[in-house]
Amino acid sequence: MLHKIINLTVRDVRFPTSLEQHGSDAMHTDPDYSAAYVVLDTDCGLKGFGLTFTLGKGTEIVVCAVKALEGLVVGKSLQEIVSNFRGFYRLLTSDGQMRWLGPEKGVIHLATAAVLNAVWDLWARAEGKPLWKLLVDMDPKQIVSCIDFRYITDVLTEDEALDMLVKAQEGRQQREDQMLKEGYPAYTTSCAWLGYPDQQLKQLCTDALKSGWTKFKVKVGADREDDVRRCRLIRQMIGPSNTLMIDANQRWDVDEAISWVSKLAEVKPLWIEEPTSPDDILGHATIAKALAPLGIGVATGEQCHNRVMFKQLLQASALQFVQIDSCRLGSVNENLAVLLMAHKFQVPVCPHAGGVGLCELVQHLILFDYICVSADLSNRMCEYVDHLHEHFASPVVIQDAHYMPPKDPGYSCEMFESSVKRHQFPEGDVWKLHQNK
Numbered sequence: 159m160l161h162k163i164i165n166l167t168v169r170d171v172r173f174p175t176s177l178e179q180h181g182s183d184a185m186h187t188d189p190d191y192s193a194a195y196v197v198l199d200t201d202c203g204l205k206g207f208g209l210t211f212t213l214g215k216g217t218e219i220v221v222c223a224v225k226a227l228e229g230l231v232v233g234k235s236l237q238e239i240v241s242n243f244r245g246f247y248r249l250l251t252s253d254g255q256m257r258w259l260g261p262e263k264g265v266i267h268l269a270t271a272a273v274l275n276a277v278w279d280l281w282a283r284a285e286g287k288p289l290w291k292l293l294v295d296m297d298p299k300q301i302v303s304c305i306d307f308r309y310i311t312d313v314l315t316e317d318e319a320l321d322m323l324v325k326a327q328e329g330r331q332q333r334e335d336q337m338l339k340e341g342y343p344a345y346t347t348s349c350a351w352l353g354y355p356d357q358q359l360k361q362l363c364t365d366a367l368k369s370g371w372t373k374f375k376v377k378v379g380a381d382r383e384d385d386v387r388r389c390r391l392i393r394q395m396i397g398p399s400n401t402l403m404i405d406a407n408q409r410w411d412v413d414e415a416i417s418w419v420s421k422l423a424e425v426k427p428l429w430i431e432e433p434t435s436p437d438d439i440l441g442h443a444t445i446a447k448a449l450a451p452l453g454i455g456v457a458t459g460e461q462c463h464n465r466v467m468f469k470q471l472l473q474a475s476a477l478q479f480v481q482i483d484s485c486r487l488g489s490v491n492e493n494l495a496v497l498l499m500a501h502k503f504q505v506p507v508c509p510h511a512g513g514v515g516l517c518e519l520v521q522h523l524i525l526f527d528y529i530c531v532s533a534d535l536s537n538r539m540c541e542y543v544d545h546l547h548e549h550f551a552s553p554v555v556i557q558d559a560h561y562m563p564p565k566d567p568g569y570s571c572e573m574f575e576s577s578v579k580r581h582q583f584p585e586g587d588v589w590k591l592h593q594n595k
């Protein structure tokens with residue numbers, strides 16, 4: 159079957175998470191977790207579901223950008239796309255008029271991610287496999303044929319990537335079996351959003367410890383004394399042997415980041431995440447160098463636009479943890495490039511997953527990374543946030559603080575139609591209710 163794509167719909171779906179300060183940080187004080195939600199219809203009835211993560215008002219702009227890409231997708235068959243996936247990636251990212259909006263960054267790249275995520279979902283469904291398994295079963299040659307190596311061949315050529323994938327085939331079956339049995343290690347961000355009062359923070363931390371969580375991320379960056387107090391509180395609750403990470407969401411200048419984080423060194427954070435502007439590669443390198451003697455690494459990636467930025471962060475030794483994002487980069491295609499570059503530089507990948515649908519999506523990529531690329535779990539973990547999973551047809555399964563490999567065919571981001579209807583902006587019931595208040 160050819161699975162010709164005959165229609166694309168995109169909807170603005172928003173959840174009022176800001177009401178309870180879920181997802182709040184030093185820069186995003188009122189986040190409404192949202193998605194530009196894409197459905198591809200095919201002539202044989204099979205559908206592909208995709209999304210990109212956004213916040214509230216920004217969603218309508220991403221929806222417009224997805225509509226602008228529609229003509230490049232509708233009318234193509236799945237076979238036509240996947241038999242030259244690199245070419246299709248380039249078609250979307252290199253359109254002579256629309257690339258002016260990026261290229262490969264910002265709103266147009268978020269839209270590209272939403273569309274390509276739906277194409278990957280469609281492909282996995284057509285093959286009857288969860289996406290991670292589709293990738294794991296692919297021939298290394300087919301994997302590299304999905305990647306656009308333009309702009310990264312100075313650090314990673316197609317031949318080198320192929321060689322890496324072929325070498326990592328040894329032990330692949332054991333690692334797959336291990337993942338099916340044990341799952342992939344996760345950490346939680348759900349206990350310590352910046353807007354949570356101490357009482358809530360303590361309760362969530364107590365509950366998380368009881369459920370087996372051992373790695374915790376705390377939001378920092380708004381008030382130095384308050385950060386010291388909150389981080390001491392969390393460290394006291396989780397004890398010396400559990401892991402603590404801190405996340406400033408780009409709040410500081412470079413020197414400010416160094417002095418602020420040095421003050422928090424007593425709570426022994428494993429990493430400081432997004433200490434400064436996500437575009438400041440050399441700034442990150444300066445911070446990483448200054449904090450290395452304190453045993454604190456730099457993590458970044460949730461707002462790293464594309465593979466070129468990751469390439470330079472790696473070249474400059476500016477990060478010790480690579481945080482891929484399933485919706486910020488150009489879908490699976492570009493994430494594959496970053497996983498391979500991270501492996502070449504031997505920097506662990508710890509994906510970003512705070513947001514709606516990001517846990518559902520990124521678990522597939524990190525499973526592939528372990529089974530087929532890195533073969534390593536040391537210093538690696540995937541973020542987990544405990545919000546909004548009830549809206550998904552195939553929600554993540556967490557067992558003993560590990561992501562259990564999804565079993566349903568696809569890329570796990572199909573939402574229930576009833577949830578989409580209720581949360582669609584502005585006409586959904588949830589938003590009518592809030593507008594009337």
Ligand SMILES: C[C@H](O)[C@@H](O)CC(=O)C(=O)O
Binds near residue numbers: 180181189347511
């Ligand atoms: C606005 C988002 O909730 C952001 O704070 C998420 C994030 O930085 C993370 O999960 O890491």
Ligand SMILES: [Mg+2]
Binds near residue numbers: 405407431432460
């Ligand atoms: Mg973050």
